[in-house]
Amino acid sequence: MFLGYIFRKLSFLGNQYALYRRTTGPYDRRSMEGAAKKLDKSLEKNLACLKGMFSDSCDLKIHPLELGPDRWPAAILFIEGMADNNKITEGVLRPMNEWRPEGTLAAGQRLIEELAKKVLCAGSIKPLSSPEEIVLECLSGNTVVLAEGCTSGLIVGTKGWEKRSVSEPQAETVIRGPREGFTENICNNTALIRRKIKSGKLHAESLTVGRRTQTDVRLMYLDDVASRQVVDEVKKRLSRLDVDAVLESGYIEEYIEDAPFSPFSTVGYSEKPDVIAAQILEGRVAILVDGTPFVLTAPMLFIESFQTTEDYYSRPLYASLVRMLRFAGYLITVFAPALYIALTSFHQEFIPTNLLFSIANAREGTPFPVLLETMGMVFAFEILREAGIRLPRPVGQAISIVGALIMGDAAVSAGLVGAPVVITVAITAVASFLVPAQNDAGSVLRIIMMILAAFTGWYGISMGFLAALIHLGSLSSFGVPYFDGLAWTRDQEDTIVRLPLWFMIRRPKAIPETNQIRGRFFIPSFRPHEALDEDEEDADERRGEGT
Amino acid sequence: MRIDKGSISGMQFMFAMACYIQASTLLTSFVAAVTTQDSWLAALFGSLVCLPLIWLFRSLMVMFPNQNLLEILDEVYGPVLGKILGAAYCWFFITLASINLTDLGDFTKLTIMEETPNVVLLIMCILVAAMAVRKGVSLVTRFSDFFVTVAFSILVVSIVLVLNQIKPANFLPIFDQPPIKYIQGTHIIATIPYGELVVFLMIHPNAKMSRRDTGRYLLWAFFLGGFTMLFIVLRDVAVLGNTLDMFTIPSLVTLRLVNLGMALSRVEILFVIILIMLLFFKIMVLYYISVLTVAHLLKIKKYRNLVLALGALMVTYGLTLYPCPVRHAASAQETVPFIWSPFEILLPLLTFIVAKIRKLPVRKEM
Amino acid sequence: MITVLIFFALILLIDLYPIVRRRSWRGAFGFLLLFIPALTLAILQQKNIEVPSLMLALGDLLKSWGISYR
Numbered sequence: 001m002f003l004g005y006i007f008r009k010l011s012f013l014g015n016q017y018a019l020y021r022r023t024t025g026p027y028d029r030r031s032m033e034g035a036a037k038k039l040d041k042s043l044e045k046n047l048a049c050l051k052g053m054f055s056d057s058c059d060l061k062i063h064p065l066e067l068g069p070d071r072w073p074a075a076i077l078f079i080e081g082m083a084d085n086n087k088i089t090e091g092v093l094r095p096m097n098e099w100r101p102e103g104t105l106a107a108g109q110r111l112i113e114e115l116a117k118k119v120l121c122a123g124s125i126k127p128l129s130s131p132e133e134i135v136l137e138c139l140s141g142n143t144v145v146l147a148e149g150c151t152s153g154l155i156v157g158t159k160g161w162e163k164r165s166v167s168e169p170q171a172e173t174v175i176r177g178p179r180e181g182f183t184e185n186i187c188n189n190t191a192l193i194r195r196k197i198k199s200g201k202l203h204a205e206s207l208t209v210g211r212r213t214q215t216d217v218r219l220m221y222l223d224d225v226a227s228r229q230v231v232d233e234v235k236k237r238l239s240r241l242d243v244d245a246v247l248e249s250g251y252i253e254e255y256i257e258d259a260p261f262s263p264f265s266t267v268g269y270s271e272k273p274d275v276i277a278a279q280i281l282e283g284r285v286a287i288l289v290d291g292t293p294f295v296l297t298a299p300m301l302f303i304e305s306f307q308t309t310e311d312y313y314s315r316p317l318y319a320s321l322v323r324m325l326r327f328a329g330y331l332i333t334v335f336a337p338a339l340y341i342a343l344t345s346f347h348q349e350f351i352p353t354n355l356l357f358s359i360a361n362a363r364e365g366t367p368f369p370v371l372l373e374t375m376g377m378v379f380a381f382e383i384l385r386e387a388g389i390r391l392p393r394p395v396g397q398a399i400s401i402v403g404a405l406i407m408g409d410a411a412v413s414a415g416l417v418g419a420p421v422v423i424t425v426a427i428t429a430v431a432s433f434l435v436p437a438q439n440d441a442g443s444v445l446r447i448i449m450m451i452l453a454a455f456t457g458w459y460g461i462s463m464g465f466l467a468a469l470i471h472l473g474s475l476s477s478f479g480v481p482y483f484d485g486l487a488w489t490r491d492q493e494d495t496i497v498r499l500p501l502w503f504m505i506r507r508p509k510a511i512p513e514t515n516q517i518r519g520r521f522f523i524p525s526f527r528p529h530e531a532l533d534e535d536e537e538d539a540d541e542r543r544g545e546g547t
Numbered sequence: 548m549r550i551d552k553g554s555i556s557g558m559q560f561m562f563a564m565a566c567y568i569q570a571s572t573l574l575t576s577f578v579a580a581v582t583t584q585d586s587w588l589a590a591l592f593g594s595l596v597c598l599p600l601i602w603l604f605r606s607l608m609v610m611f612p613n614q615n616l617l618e619i620l621d622e623v624y625g626p627v628l629g630k631i632l633g634a635a636y637c638w639f640f641i642t643l644a645s646i647n648l649t650d651l652g653d654f655t656k657l658t659i660m661e662e663t664p665n666v667v668l669l670i671m672c673i674l675v676a677a678m679a680v681r682k683g684v685s686l687v688t689r690f691s692d693f694f695v696t697v698a699f700s701i702l703v704v705s706i707v708l709v710l711n712q713i714k715p716a717n718f719l720p721i722f723d724q725p726p727i728k729y730i731q732g733t734h735i736i737a738t739i740p741y742g743e744l745v746v747f748l749m750i751h752p753n754a755k756m757s758r759r760d761t762g763r764y765l766l767w768a769f770f771l772g773g774f775t776m777l778f779i780v781l782r783d784v785a786v787l788g789n790t791l792d793m794f795t796i797p798s799l800v801t802l803r804l805v806n807l808g809m810a811l812s813r814v815e816i817l818f819v820i821i822l823i824m825l826l827f828f829k830i831m832v833l834y835y836i837s838v839l840t841v842a843h844l845l846k847i848k849k850y851r852n853l854v855l856a857l858g859a860l861m862v863t864y865g866l867t868l869y870p871c872p873v874r875h876a877a878s879a880q881e882t883v884p885f886i887w888s889p890f891e892i893l894l895p896l897l898t899f900i901v902a903k904i905r906k907l908p909v910r911k912e913m
Numbered sequence: 914m915i916t917v918l919i920f921f922a923l924i925l926l927i928d929l930y931p932i933v934r935r936r937s938w939r940g941a942f943g944f945l946l947l948f949i950p951a952l953t954l955a956i957l958q959q960k961n962i963e964v965p966s967l968m969l970a971l972g973d974l975l976k977s978w979g980i981s982y983r
Contacts, residue, residue, distance in 0.1 A: 346659070346660065347659060347816075349813070350813050350816055455667075456660060456663055456667065456668065456671065457659060457660055457663075458659050458660070458816070458819070458820065459655050459659060459660050459663070459668060459671070459823065460671070462820055462823045462824060462827075463671045463672060463675050463827075466675050466824065466827055467675045467678060469690055469693075470675065470678050470679045470682075470686060470690075471678065473679075473682075473686050473689045473690065474678070474679070474682045474686050483689075642967070642968070646968070670920075727982065731982045734982075841943060841946075841947065842943065845939060845942065845943040845946070846939065847937070847939055847940045847943045848937075848940075849932075849935075849937070849940060851928075852928040852929070852931060852932050852940060852944060853928070853940075853943055853944055853947060854928070855924045855927060855928050856924055856928060856944050856947040856948040856951060857947050859920070859921065859924060859947075859948070859951035859952075859955070860947050860948075860950055860951035860954075862951075863950075863951050863954035863955045863958065864950075864951070864954060866954075866958060867954060867958070867964040867965075867966055867967070868966050868967065868968050868969075869966060869968065869969070870966065874969065878968060878969060878972050880982065881972065881976070881981050881982050882971070882972035882975050882976065882980075882981050883968070883972070884982075885975050885980050885981065886968070886971055886972070886975065
């Protein structure tokens with residue numbers, strides 16, 4: 001009976017969902033209320049209509065003009081702040097005021113053509129007759145020229161607004177490597193990438209997403225390297241997107257990613273043109289969104305989070321060491337608190353005796369069970385981190401000093417928590433910054449592992465580890481297995497270690513299907529300038545061996 | 548009818564089999580109790596005896612490259628008898644999975660988690676395995692190469708660590724036992740790790756490998772797994788000698804003896820963790836194959852919905868099988884080789900012979 | 914007892930529900946074939962009723978036929 005009730009409830013919900021899916025069809029973004037299909041002949045009517053479509057906004061500037069000796073009425077429309085005032089004055093207003101047409105004005109459509117050809121000075125001029133399109137153009141910063149008796153208006157390219165110049169990215173800093181970062185301007189960002197890859201095969205494609213925000217989105221990929229399947233999949237998902245607003249690339253990421261409920265993100269992002277260029281060169285698709293410096297890349301592999309650009313800019317031996325350190329750091333940040341809990345509450349026999357004594361000493365008199373203690377510390381750390389990020393930098397530092405040093409020390413000396421817990425959580429916290437891209441997944445996993453360890457000790461941790469592995473193995477990003485590259489059988493040149501660049505003659509096999517070869521395989525001689533130091537004979541001999 | 552459309556590479560298939568054999572190394576304790584210091588001989592004989600068995604499996608795989616075990620049985624014995632044998636195999640797979648599941652529980656209880664109830668351990672394991680089984684064969688076999696690598700490296704490390712404890716005298720006396728003991732030991736080795744490879748006849752159609760590669764991959768898997776087992780037994784014998792039969796899990800005791808100064812002691816935790824992972828892998832494979840078999844017998848296209856129910860059955864059924872680990876060991880030493888033999892050796896052999904006589908599979912004209 | 918029942922109810926919800934929605938009666942039959950024995954065994958174990966072990970019984974049978982080591 002009870003089950004029957006649940007079944008009925010569920011099937012009801014299922015039907016509701018299906019109904020919802022059926023009724024909400026794709027939104028027609030062209031239909032705006034109260035708009036005429038075409039422009040009228042009368043300027044008055046046109047202006048009223050357009051004003052209505054802009055809902056009488058005060059930043060819509062309408063500038064009436066009178067053309068030539070006949071005082072033929074005309075008007076220009078633009079949005080304050082979106083259009084470049086200079087361009088409007090130089091390219092539109094001045095030529096139109098100074099225009100002295102020979103003879104009488106040509107009426108109607110001819111007038112518009114003449115204006116476009118002879119008068120206006122701007123990079124792009126095009127006639128449009130549909131009010132909706134005119135509104136869209138105007139909203140993106142262009143100026144509209146209307147004239148009495150003409151059923152179409154001229155769109156003059158006068159886009160220009162205040163923007164941030166290219167500067168060093170805040171989220172990803174480097175010691176060695178280019179210091180430029182993307183800005184909020186999509187044209188700028190496209191150019192930044194193009195400056196890195198000067199190839200005609202670099203394909204850029206424009207889309208508009210968001211019913212109200214009408215955000216510009218661009219796809220960039222190498223035509224002869226990126227896999228067609230992946231590109232089509234990205235396009236399909238973007239075109240299916242039907243949302244109200246896209247304010248940041250995070251919105252798009254959430255709608256196109258493969259596993260929204262997984263702690264692991266399956267779409268990559270970066271703020272640096274060299275990172276994105278490297279991703280594109282490996283056959284990925286970059287998704288640029290207007291208004292944000294963060295560019296998305298798809299498909300993403302798990303291993304990507306452990307690779308930084310500096311690995312490739314510094315020498316391979318050290319880079320490999322750092323790479324391994326990063327893996328170790330990630331393991332520590334996920335497993336260290338769990339291991340501490342498991343060791344102290346289940347497997348004391350595995351702790352060396354001296355250490356056991358000191359841990360027992362430290363834990364003596366602490367009031368809470370170890371899970372609660374560790375959880376509390378991890379929680380406190382997350383609070384500190386969040387507080388430090390949102391505040392201005394000097395205050396943030398003060399927070400971390402007060403929080404970490406004073407509060408931690410006071411908590412230990414007051415006997416609220418044991419010193420080993422503080423040490424464990426501190427290591428965990430510091431290690432979590434080694435792999436920033438997987439930080440959020442790490443936090444979630446850490447808590448799961450801690451709970452498992454608190455109830456079933458080492459067995460729980462092993463099972464948690466296996467579950468995480470299986471989950472990672474089951475993920476895929478745009479049709480590419482997410483865990484590829486770490487699956488122990490292929491593409492080993494750039495995973496746990498970073499082999500020298502001349503070893504990586506293939507692009508990662510998982511992503512592109514065609515054109516996998518990056519360059520010719522050559523091994524630089526280990527002492528290239530040896531010949532200069534030694535006798536001619538020896539050098540000849542060595543050269544003979546080399547070939 | 549192919550229920551799981553996923554496909555794996557030949558390498559993956561090989562590593563899965565190797566990992567499967569490695570996972571059985573825990574069970575060498577059954578042999579150790581029978582033949583003590585000559586266990587390595589039993590392991591060696593068992594491996595040698597199994598070479599023809601491997602060849603038999605290979606022939607079946609090559610003869611029926613696109614049919615799994617149940618379809619082979621159907622084709623060779625006709626639908627009625629084939630179904631009956633299929634049902635028997637179904638019972639065999641489920642029992643095998645349950646036994647391994649309880650093994651994992653007992654082992655964990657014995658080594659690291661003395662006080663946790665067995666059911667909790669089993670349910671956790673089954674839930675994690677179910678995650679993989681629901682996704683199909685490619686995920687089930689995906690991490691086998693990782694497990695094999697880790698197991699192998701831990702084996703090498705452990706051998707290096709116990710080098711100072713090895714006494715050659717521990718191998719003596721050789722051939723001291725009555726011959727029936729050697730036969731028994733060989734039989735146990737042949738049926739428990741190697742014969743169980745019959746489960747891979749259920750998934751070989753999913754592996755993309757050519758006719759020639761099949762034999763090669765099988766042999767490689769056999770060598771990888773066999774050497775691991777042989778070296779583990781050799782190591783245990785060399786360290787523990789004829790006290791081998793005193794311990795429930797000799798490998799654990801061997802590693803507990805590791806003591807290099809104060810720096811490295813209690814390394815058996817490594818062994819415990821890798822063994823938990825290997826056993827988990829074995830359970831996952833058996834679980835997957837049981838689900839596949841049930842779905843295949845009842846002709847259910849969507850096997851995913853059976854996964855959790857079968858998992859529940861495996862846990863409850865596994866808990867009834869053996870009241871305690873001692874009875875388990877006794878039964879494994881005395882009767883289990885005989886119960887398993889028909890499924891692992893006799894039936895495949897019979898199938899092969901009947902297929903040869905009936906000139907199956909009939910080649911369809913292209 | 915309650916925990917066991919909740920577990921099994923969850924399995925029913927997760928797996929039987931899609932089967933029934935698909936109207937795949939063969940699937941439901943297979944599911945119940947696995948589910949009912951599991952539930953029975955679980956309840957029997959919960960009530961501490963000894964369930965005879967199949968493996969030991971088979972072993973004893975073989976032993977009585979003389980097929981066994983020892």
